[in-house]
Amino acid sequence: GQNIDQPTEMTATEGAIVQINCTYQTSGFNGLFWYQQHAGEAPTFLSYNVLDGLEEKGRFSSFLSRSKGYSYLLLKELQMKDSASYLCAVRDSNYQLIWGAGTKLIIKP
Amino acid sequence: GAVVSQHPSWVICKSGTSVKIECRSLDFQATTMFWYRQFPKQSLMLMATSNEGSKATYEQGVEKDKFLINHASLTLSTLTVTSAHPEDSSFYICSARGTYDYEQYFGPGTRLTVT
Numbered sequence: 589g590q591n592i593d594q595p596t597e598m599t600a601t602e603g604a605i606v607q608i609n610c611t612y613q614t615s616g617f618n619g620l621f622w623y624q625q626h627a628g629e630a631p632t633f634l635s636y637n638v639l640d641g642l643e644e645k646g647r648f649s650s651f652l653s654r655s656k657g658y659s660y661l662l663l664k665e666l667q668m669k670d671s672a673s674y675l676c677a678v679r680d681s682n683y684q685l686i687w688g689a690g691t692k693l694i695i696k697p
Numbered sequence: 698g699a700v701v702s703q704h705p706s707w708v709i710c711k712s713g714t715s716v717k718i719e720c721r722s723l724d725f726q727a728t729t730m731f732w733y734r735q736f737p738k739q740s741l742m743l744m745a746t747s748n749e750g751s752k753a754t755y756e757q758g759v760e761k762d763k764f765l766i767n768h769a770s771l772t773l774s775t776l777t778v779t780s781a782h783p784e785d786s787s788f789y790i791c792s793a794r795g796t797y798d799y800e801q802y803f804g805p806g807t808r809l810t811v812t
Contacts, residue, residue: 619799621800623803628788628806628808629805629806630790630803630804630805630806631741631790631803632803633800633801633802633803636799636800638799675740675741679799684743684746685731685743685801687740687741687742687743688740689739689740690740
């Protein structure tokens with residue numbers, strides 16, 4: 589079966605750095621996405637990785653290792669507004685997005 | 698950037714009635730649209746995938762006669778929840794993807810409450 593694992597909840601301090609991990613087992617791989625979702629709102633796109641390595645975009649970076657079936661989202665200089673759920677999703681061989689359950693990130697002052 | 702709108706943003710209806718939710722791609726042609734449902738504190742659950750001009754493909758466990766999806770044009774898809782029941786109360790989100798695009802663009806979602 590297809591499976592995406594990410595921690596249910598994480599807590600971090602304002603100004604700090606946090607890494608949210610995602611491991612996946614899917615039938616084929618055509619890219620990995622990270623989305624941010626604030627409570628009561630739709631997801632918004634953060635990053636896309638299809639090749640191994642690190643993609644940096646401002647305070648957010650995303651890393652992919654296809655051989656390990658592993659990705660992480662790195663958030664630097666955390667702000668209170670970063671409190672949200674972070675969803676990892678993998679596009680499989682049928683170009684369907686398989687979603688993780690999301691990681692709720694709580695930022696404390 | 699690509700914008701997807703949904704209407705209405707929230708709706709309250711009585712049990713047994715039908716509700717239609719619209720999803721529009723405002724500045725691009727969406728060859729594929731996706732409908733998701735999300736219950737509180739749970740992840741997105743894909744309900745169906747629709748390609749313009751063809752019938753939607755429903756995920757296992759989703760009743761196609763209850764959740765009617767129409768993707769008649771490259772900019773509009775509709776989801777009709779027929780004979781709604783309180784257990785259909787949820788957050789319904791659509792997303793759209795262009796022909797040569799890898800990204801799905803999400804609408805703002807519609808919160809449905811069935812009383």
